Amino acid sequence: MAQPNPNVIFAPWDDPAQKPLIQFKNVTKRFGDFTAIDNLTLDIYAQEFFALLGPSGCGKTTLMRMLGGFETPTEGQIFLDGVDIVPVPPNERPVNMMFQSYALFPHLTVWENIAFGLKRSDMPKDQIGDRVEKMLKLTQLGKFAKRKPHQISGGQRQRVALARSLAKAPKLLLLDEPLGALDKKLRNETQFELMDIQESTGTTFVIVTHDQEEAMTVASRVAVMVDGQLAQVATPDQIYEAPRTTYVADFIGDVNLIAGKSSPVDGGMDVHWDDNQPAIHVTTDSPLSARTACHFAIRPEKVSISAEKPDAVNVMKGKIIDIAYLGNISTYHVEIAAGVIFKAQATNNRRLSRRTYTWEDEVYLSWTDTAGVVLTE
Amino acid sequence: MRRFSWFNATSLTFGFAFLYLPMLILIIYSFNESRLVTVWAGFSTQWYGELFQNEAFLDAAWVTIKVAFWSSTLATILGTMAAYIMVRAGRFRGRGLFSGMIYAPLVMPEVITGLSLLLFFIAIDVNRGILTIVLAHTTFAMCYVSVVVTSRLVTFDKSLEEAALDLGCTPFDAFRSVTLPIIMPAVVSGWLLAFTLSLDDLVIATFTSGPSSTTLPIKIFSAVRLGVTPEINALSTIMILIVTVGVITASLISRGATIKAKADERKAEQG
Amino acid sequence: MNSRVTGSFIVLGLFVFLAGVFYLETFIPLARWSDAVGGSRPFTMLGDGWFDVAIWWFKFIALIVINLPIIALIIVGFRSLPLGLKAIVARQSMISTPYAWLLVFFLVPFGIVLKISFSDIALAIPPYVPTLKDGLWTMLSGLDLENYAFIGAGAVFASFAVIVISAIMFQIIYPRVRKALIPDARYGVFDSAAAALTTLAVALVNVALIVAALALLFPVLRAFVDIPDFLYFAAYLSSLKIALISTFFTLLIGYPIAYAMARAAEHWRPTLLMLVILPFWTSFLIRVYAWIGILSTEGYLNQFLLGIGVIGEPLTILNTNIAVYIGIVYTYLPFMVLPIYAALERMDDSLVEAAEDLGCSTFSAFWLITAPLSKPGVIAGCFLVFIPTLGEFVIPSLLGGSNSIMIGKVLWEEFFNNRDWPVASSVAVILLLILIIPIVLFQRNQQNEREMDG
Secondary structure, three states, X not given: OOOOOOOOOOOHHHOOOOOOOEEEEEEEEEEOOEEEEEEEEEEEOOOOEEEEEOOOOOOHHHHHHHHHOOOOOOEEEEEEOOEEOOOOOHHHOXXXXXXXXXXXXXXXXHHHHHHHHHHOOOOOHHHHHHHHHHHHHXXXXXXXXXXXXXXXXXXXXXXXXXXXXXXXXXXXXXXEOOOOOOOHHHHHHHHHHHHHHHHHHOOXXXXXXXXXXXXXXXXXXXXXXXXXXXXXXXXXXXXXXXXOOHHHHHHOOOOEEEEEEEEEEOOEEEEEXXXXXXXXXXXXXXXXXXXXXXXXXEOHHHOEEEOOOOOOOEXXXXXXXXXXXXXXXEEEEEEEEOOEEEEEEEEOOOOHHHOOOOOXXXXXXXXXXXXXXXXXX | OOOOOHHHHHHHHHHHHHHHHHHHHHHHHOOEOOOOOOOOOOEOOXXXXXXXXXXXXXXXXXXXXXXHHHHHHHHHHHHHHHHHHHHHOOOOOOHHHHHHHHHHHHHOOHHHHHHHHHHHHHHOOOXXXXXXXXXXXXXXXXXXXXXXXXXHHOOOOHHHHHXXXXXXXXXXXXXXXXXXXXXXXXXXXXXXXXXXXXXXXXXXXXXXXXXXXXXXXXXXXXXXXXXXXXXXXXXXXXXXXXXXXXXXXXXXXXXXXHHHHHHHHHHHHHO | OXXXXXXXXXXXXXXXXXXXXXXXXXXXXXXXXXXXXXXXOOOOOOOOOHHHHHHHHHHHHHHHHHHHHHHHHHHHHHHOXXXXXXXXXXXXXXXXXXXXXXXXXXXXXXXXXXHHHOOEEOOOOOOEEOOHHHOHHHHHHOOOOHHHHHOOHHHHHHHHHHHHHHHHHHHHHHHHHHHHHOOOOOOOHHHHHHHHHHHHHHHHHHHHHHHHHHHHHOHHHHHHHOOOOHHHHHHHHHXXXXXXXXXXXXXXXXHHHHHHHHHOOHHHHHHHHHHHHHHHHOOHHHXXXXXXXXXXXXXXXXXXXXXXXXXXOOOOOOXXXXXXXXXXXXXXXXXXXXXXXXXXXXXXXXXXHHHHHOOOOHHHHHHHHHHHHOHHHHHHHHHHHHHHHHOOOHHHHHHHHHHOOOHHHHHHHXXXXXXXXXXXXXXXXXXXXXXXXXXXXXXXHHHHHHHHHO
């Protein structure tokens, strides 16, 4: 991810000596009867690329707008570098924002847009020009400096918005769905550009997105939000491999979820989910107590599919009812019990015509004892 | 492609003939030699000459322009403020009354507005003159301006203002350097509307004017009551021509801007 | 803070100041002093002689100079305010400027009209009693409803009550009764029309009974029941009639124009739109005036008709209600065309194509698809014509002559010719009352349309 030094692992959140750049302390925001943010506490550290991820209406944008100064919390405090910034108006905060609509001033040129904030700071006039040129170079916009926003393409507009919000060298940059308006291909390129810029400027980035892939790609840590609360705050790999709740597991990527009851066994636990089927064995250091209601979650790519019965800890027999061919991989929907569908992914390393199983075939699904996780929430 | 039938062509032809023939006749007969306006007696521009000799009309025209200028300027400032409040200020005490007062003059018959302002000026013992007409015109024109500006402001992306604040503007600075330049076309058309309304107004001006401040519509009205005269035809022709040139120029400019913007966008998409 | 902000505030201050200068002129002693210099006409600020102009500019500059320290004080004071307070002060002053203006020049004047409508005519200056000079209590106790009785307001109130009651019955009671009696039958236009007539009749009888009872119980109110001067009531009815008929004809002429405009090729539409808007920008008065020459007995229309031999002797059109209808249709046509055009232009063409694909003829596709979808535009257009027409003054007085009576004209004559301010004021109040129903309906239509848009 975006570390300043690749040799040292960038993880200030694990270091108790580090002081966070931003602290939310018991922040609540209500709009009338609606609670957008519900008693939320969160620390964000300097130089992080922090992603707020969640479905629309989960409060992620409200959280960001509170950092920008466009919303005031109903309760609680927000600290930036140890200073309570709640009473500070947006124009006096060392925070800049890149808006979802980009909010480029249509009556000003690209150059003037980037210089807009600098002209309102205490920067001497002769330095403004240099700074703008530097920003234009950083975002490769040099030859568009004299154009108006409607005379450049969507991707270029996005870069102008970025350059404008970075020009004042803010302590913290907020990005509200920065890539939402771009098409998929451009979005992928721009994600890496964003990471490069974050790395080279050393600015702390907080990004709001509903696109989980984007969050996983760019962020050093991801906060999954739901109904105004944090479901989980962790690095992307932790979120994916060790989701804390079924909600997070389901929201990030594809997952098979099976409800069952636990029973501790030697070296882990078993999840009983159907009286006529074998229990699922999971190796874990902290097994649940007997007969606790829980969910077993496993990613489809960790489930293998085969025509003959394999030798594995967990094996299920089922019937293929659907195949989604995605080119590089295929997802098989396998019915393992009445109404229970399991998804398994396999790379298509053979040509389609040579596939050994197809619709209605009986197949075996298998996975190791460490491939899945057991969730209680 | 939409079908364009003979029925549509006929209704357009008749519709526009109905709209424009009366004015066309007026213009043609303003060049009539004879004082008997209904009898054509040859081409002449003498009535224009006489019009420019007529000091009473020239004075009235001058008063009208002064009134229109001041009242439309004041109305634009107040109307823009009012529109900004209606769209941006959120809740405040007396908002209902305020929006009522903003929209009421639009549907209020002119006779009532004129009467009430006249009785008000008499009650506070102000002599009637240019000032009172300006005040009256400002009051009803600011409502039209606020409607025009409001309709622009509601489509205005609020994040532009937030971006300005974010980049260090005070709220006033944000209004001045971002909002105002962007809504300027609406403000200008609001001003033009207010100016035209003021130029055009007879009823309110009659109520609020004093003996020394006759406006052009008042003058025309009292002349017209006695029948059609060639001078009024000439005057009407001049006014129609000014408006026509103005409206056509404005629409050509705005269409040119639209075409240019579209071309720019196409160019931008191609890189 | 940078110097730009200060500069902006000075500019703002000057603007507010400019706005205030006309007003201050009335009150401050400087103005009085200059009146003495300027002669007998106090408000010839932009007067004709160079001397007047010079005096005016002198006053103007003097006022600015006098007020500069005050403006500076306000700016310095504002800038020294703490952050939160500054925002509140800025917001409040932004709100209060247009607010105060409207209170002073719209609400207060209307209050004065209301007060005078309860006063009595007198040979005095101003020509009514009582005034505030008689003392507050005397003034309040001297107010009465005499003018309202005189102009037949009782009948207006009663009609108002009939309309409101029958509307309530039709909207609230009738659907419930219908549901209770025949739960699942289907209803057509005729059922609704019958119900509307019934509710109207019921309301009429009820109001008549209430009025009779009231008049019997309170002899004071009897003045309202027998209308002393039928002129006023006739004026209300004739205004309503003229407004209704001319709205109908405007719709009849305006709809095909709007329809044809919406059907025209895309690159033609801005031009057509401009052609409709252009008359709106030209003087109202001139457009009405143009018809005098056309409609008079020796006018162009009669000459033309006589010339081609359609008629034997000239028609009398000018100074009749027909001329008023023509004038209203002509001047208000853009108000009808524009909203209908907007509604039709927004409509998706493929809807009509789909209807024809599903077996509609061109005409039934229009009747079943286009017409209902343009309804909000039609309603908006009708109200935009109907509402201002009710209080119209210029058209009936120029084209209708003494034969056409409309409330606006009656008010004008009452005020300028009879010098009866109290009666003119009460006519104004009643006119406003009559307008309330269409205005409320119009607002509801606009609201529905906004909600439909999204």
